[in-house]
Amino acid sequence: MLELLSYDFMVRALIAALLVGVTAPAVGVYLVQRRMSLMGDGMGHIALTGVALGFLLGTAPVLTAVIVTALGAIALELIRSLGRTSGDVALAIMFYGGIAGGVLIIGLSNGSNASLTSYLFGSLLTTSPQDLVLITGLAVGVLVVTLLLRPWLFAVCHDEEFAIVAGLRVRFLNLLLAVTAAVTVTVAMRAVGLLLVSALMVVPVATVQQLTGGFLTTVLAAIGLGAVVAFTGAIGSYYLDSASGAAIVVLAIAVFMLVSIGTGLHRLLRGRRAHSAGSC
Amino acid sequence: MTPDQPALECRHIEVGFVAQPVLDDLTVRIGRGEVVALLGANGAGKSTLVKAALGLVPLRRGQIHLLGAPLSRFRANNRVGYVPQRLGAGSGVPATVREVVSSGRLARRGMLRWPRRADRDAVIDAMDTVSIGDLARRSVGTLSGGQQQRVLIARALAGEPDLLLLDEPTAGIDTASQQAFHDALATLKRRGVTIVLVAHELGLLAPLITRVLVLADGGIAFDGPATAATADQIACNDIAHRLAHVADHPHATATTNLWGS
Numbered sequence: 385m386l387e388l389l390s391y392d393f394m395v396r397a398l399i400a401a402l403l404v405g406v407t408a409p410a411v412g413v414y415l416v417q418r419r420m421s422l423m424g425d426g427m428g429h430i431a432l433t434g435v436a437l438g439f440l441l442g443t444a445p446v447l448t449a450v451i452v453t454a455l456g457a458i459a460l461e462l463i464r465s466l467g468r469t470s471g472d473v474a475l476a477i478m479f480y481g482g483i484a485g486g487v488l489i490i491g492l493s494n495g496s497n498a499s500l501t502s503y504l505f506g507s508l509l510t511t512s513p514q515d516l517v518l519i520t521g522l523a524v525g526v527l528v529v530t531l532l533l534r535p536w537l538f539a540v541c542h543d544e545e546f547a548i549v550a551g552l553r554v555r556f557l558n559l560l561l562a563v564t565a566a567v568t569v570t571v572a573m574r575a576v577g578l579l580l581v582s583a584l585m586v587v588p589v590a591t592v593q594q595l596t597g598g599f600l601t602t603v604l605a606a607i608g609l610g611a612v613v614a615f616t617g618a619i620g621s622y623y624l625d626s627a628s629g630a631a632i633v634v635l636a637i638a639v640f641m642l643v644s645i646g647t648g649l650h651r652l653l654r655g656r657r658a659h660s661a662g663s664c
Numbered sequence: 665m666t667p668d669q670p671a672l673e674c675r676h677i678e679v680g681f682v683a684q685p686v687l688d689d690l691t692v693r694i695g696r697g698e699v700v701a702l703l704g705a706n707g708a709g710k711s712t713l714v715k716a717a718l719g720l721v722p723l724r725r726g727q728i729h730l731l732g733a734p735l736s737r738f739r740a741n742n743r744v745g746y747v748p749q750r751l752g753a754g755s756g757v758p759a760t761v762r763e764v765v766s767s768g769r770l771a772r773r774g775m776l777r778w779p780r781r782a783d784r785d786a787v788i789d790a791m792d793t794v795s796i797g798d799l800a801r802r803s804v805g806t807l808s809g810g811q812q813q814r815v816l817i818a819r820a821l822a823g824e825p826d827l828l829l830l831d832e833p834t835a836g837i838d839t840a841s842q843q844a845f846h847d848a849l850a851t852l853k854r855r856g857v858t859i860v861l862v863a864h865e866l867g868l869l870a871p872l873i874t875r876v877l878v879l880a881d882g883g884i885a886f887d888g889p890a891t892a893a894t895a896d897q898i899a900c901n902d903i904a905h906r907l908a909h910v911a912d913h914p915h916a917t918a919t920t921n922l923w924g925s
Contacts, residue, residue, distance in 0.1 A: 417757040536775065539767040542759065545748060549718050550771035550823065551741025589757065597803035598760040 388622065396516050397508035398618055401628070403523040404575040404584065405614025409606035410530040411568045412585030414561055416593075417541040423460070423562075424582030426475045427569040429482030430456035431578050434570075435503045436489035445503065446518055450570045456482070457562035465558065506577035506629030508618050515574060522571045529564045531603075537561055538599055575614065577629035584610060587636040594647045613639060669732040671696045671827045671858035672717055677726030679709070679716050685724065686712045688882030696826075699849070699859045699872055701890065704879035710862040711749070713879065714829045717860075718746055731827060742771040745825030747816050749832045751804070761807070761815050762800040765791055768819035790821035793851055795844040810841025817848060828852065830861040834869070842868055866890060 388394045415423050434452030438445030456478060463474040490500060502510060511519075530537065540547045540557045547554050565585075572581040592605035617632030624631060672694040679687040686709040694700055702710045715721045717728055719735050728735040731743055745768070766779070766787050773783055791797045794814040799807065804815055813833060820828060834842055846868045852859060853872055866873060870890055878886035 413757055419756045421756075532776065535767065535770060538759070538763065539770055542764065542767060543748070543751060545720055546746060546767075546819070548720065549741065549744060549746040550768070551739070552770060553775070593757055597758050597801070597806070599757055599763050602757050 388619065393509055393511070394622065396511045396513065397622075397628070398615060400508055400511045400516060400519050401575050401614040401618035401632070402611050403519055404572045405611040405632075406607050407523045407526045407530075407568050408572050408576075408581070408584040408614075409588040409610040410527055410603065411561075411565050412582075413589045413599075413603050413606055414530070414537050414541045415565065416586055416589045417538070417599075421586045421590075422472075422475055422582065424565060424569060424585040426460065426478035426482070427453050427457055427566050428573070428578040428581045429479045429486075431566075431569050431573060432482050432486030432500075432503070433489060435500065435573075435578070436486040436493065440489050440493035444514075444518075446515065446570055446574075449573065450522070450567060453566035453569055454563045457566035458559055461558050461562040465555065502577075503573055504577050504579050505627040506573070506575050506580065506632070508575050508628040509622070511574055519571050519574065522567050526564055526568050526571065529560060533557070533560070534600070534603065575618070575628055576632050577627065580629040580633045583633040583636060584614065587633070587640050588613065591636070591640040591643050594643055609636075609639065669696075670694055670729070671698070671731060672860065673729040674713070674717065675727045675729075677716060677728060678724040679712055679721055680724055681721075685882055687716065687879075689726075690883050692877065692884060692887070694858065694860060694875075696858050697853075697856050699853055699874045700861070701866055701869070701873045701876050702860065702862045702879060703864070703866075703876060704885075708879040709882060710879055711831050714746075714831050714860065714862055717829060718744070742823055743826045745820030745823055745828040747813075747820045747828070747830040747833055749835065751812065751816065758803045758805055760800065761791065761796060761802055761804055761818075762787065764804055764815050765800075765818045765822050768822035771823045786824055787822050790818040793821055794818050794848045808838060808841075810837030813837050814841055814844055814848075817845065821848075821852075825857065827858045828860070830859070832862045832864065834863060834867065845869075846872070 388398075412421075412424065415421055431449045431453040433456075434449030435445040437452060438448035441448065460474050460478055486500070501507075536552060536557055539550070539552060540554055541561075544554060547557075568585065569578070569581050572584060576584050588606040588610040589602065592609055593602050596602045596605055613636040614632050617635040618628050620626075620635065621628040621631035670693045672692075674690055674692050677687055677690050678685050686707075690709075690713070702713060704710050712721060716723060717730065717735075719728075719738075730738045731740055733740070766783075768790070769779070769783050769787055772786075773779060788797065791800060794817050796811060796814050796818060799811065799815075804812060807815065817830070817833060820830075833845060837845070849859065849869060849872050861869075863869070866876075873890040876886065876888060876890045877884055
């Protein structure tokens, strides 16, 4: 383990993994609360177009991905709140449009599909010092928004009608959350890849909420679990020589299943005990 | 708002989602301190009237004034409380009773302001008013329907509203919750809060209600005091049926006894 830390690229990879592990569930908790868990996936697909645009223009793909994904997120939010199209249709259009646009633009830029693979499935080990600076900046921004505005975002995601009546700035908060989620997708794409980014936003939340009873506890526990699985998965992917995103997500899902089985058994045993106590 | 200004005033409002309007040329004025029950058959537009008053559904025609200000210019949101029928779809992550009730205080707290002593006290007072103080740390999802309804009422009370609108707060709740709701309503009435509640039947609440509005065919079919003690025995469909006769009667007055005692 210690010998890993003697490689600069590995240190950068682990810091990036930790940052992603912390930020993804911090935003994901609000998406799960709104029952829009697949929104991160839609944004991941849109980000593909952004990455391809970066290749075409010869600029940093992370930058173009942030801009394109944020615009996509704003469009999705506006369609959801203003239009007659339902949220899931808007998401579906985002899925198709993002992938199709990405493949089309990458073809125009004469780029290879191999260069896209690192963005699709994650490639932590190639994190450059510049990448790390950008990821750190974006992650701090995401955490400031999601933690400082927690009561207001909670109120809007918990019951939007009530938030409107209370005079909260619902549209602003919704757009802010959408843009924050878009930024998170871009932060996380180097670590887990665009196709798996949503898993790190949703699975830690889905895991800990089986054990928690409050919102703040869920937020903090999901952030903690996200950090642990991202860090451990990143180390695992080094030893297994596999894509970091796949290792992190498989680990996160394994923890989810363990917790689900554990809580299921606990409920079963408690039910039996209550039943036998009742029949005495 | 001057003392003679009504808490809620609807002038010739029309609300509809399809061709046929749900509310059609409806005019009503609710004074400060009144405790009004909105009754009517399913689909009569009770919930729609409440949502229109709060700006949650658009008006096709007419005007609504809330606490003396036109709805379009109304900014005193912290003075209005709303209790929906049930918690919306957005409840995928667990939340404690205190967290949900505290969200009702945000209108008074202001953006990015740390909660003060008064904010914390208001949240505790709101929970105590509906007797859920001992459930503060419990997850809302683990509570009974009646207890959850009380959480939503406490959330509205945390903002210390002058006008409280409740959409079927007593639908399908247990006796303990009904009693707690009755006591809370009595406390709010003493404090001078204007209350408008949608109900199917008055039950325990009948003595607290100062005015009954019955909606039918997009308008107000009856407007008068809840006079008789047997109100709780009469279902709203029955009321609507009786109203047809009351309305036809040449000497029908606002005080006509609807409750058949």
